[in-house]
Amino acid sequence: MTRFLCLLALLFTAPVMAQNALPASPYAHRQLDDPAQEEKARSLMEELRCLKCQSQSIADSDAPMAGDMRSQVRERIAAGATPEEVRSWLIERYGDWVTYNPPVNAVTWPLWIAPGVLLILAIWLARGLFRRRKTDQKDAG
Known part of the structure; x- marks a missing residue:
């Protein structure tokens, strides 16, 4: 009986212990300082699909993975990459499915x-x- 209770307790506490303890990505919820770069990043984020939500763009999704992807887009745009270069990099990394307009x-x-x-x-x-x-x-x- 004790083993059963321990197994039951583990079953119900495992999801709580599996929460993401990593800090949010730096640009997940913060905009770029340059409005032109932010506009490029924002328009690109509208065209990219959240890999977890599947029916939302990364601009609309609150999923942690979408936040990471928003941060990656903003960081690369801030570093001087064009939106097409960022899209190509994400397609190479996540596959054609990441974009709403697959090649x-x-x-x-x-x-x-x-x-x-x-x-x-x-x-x-x-x-x-x-x-x-x-x-x-x-x-x-």
């Missing part, structure tokens, strides 16, 4: 082609459905 390559081309194929398929199916209704109405009348 067209062998892995992502189905994402770019799928909407057109689905639209053509929907038009073809609707055309067949309308033809069938028209012939059914002629046969009934």
Whole structure:
């Protein structure tokens, strides 16, 4: 029974002990001093996906990882990197999925082609459905 209680206590206290004790990144919640650099960083952060939240940009997310990514973007912009260089670095580090506008390559081309194929398929199916209704109405009348 004692072992069971110890296991149960460990099960409920483990999530509390797993909290992130690391300090926040320096530019996670602080803007750059130069307004032009901050605008570049901000517009880039709107185009980058939070890897934890998945449906939010890193500019909108409160996740610690998004804060780290915001800090990395601001630090690199402050060091003189262009937004495209920072985007390329993040894509190299985290993969194409990190950006809302992934490049067209062998892995992502189905994402770019799928909407057109689905639209053509929907038009073809609707055309067949309308033809069938028209012939059914002629046969009934």
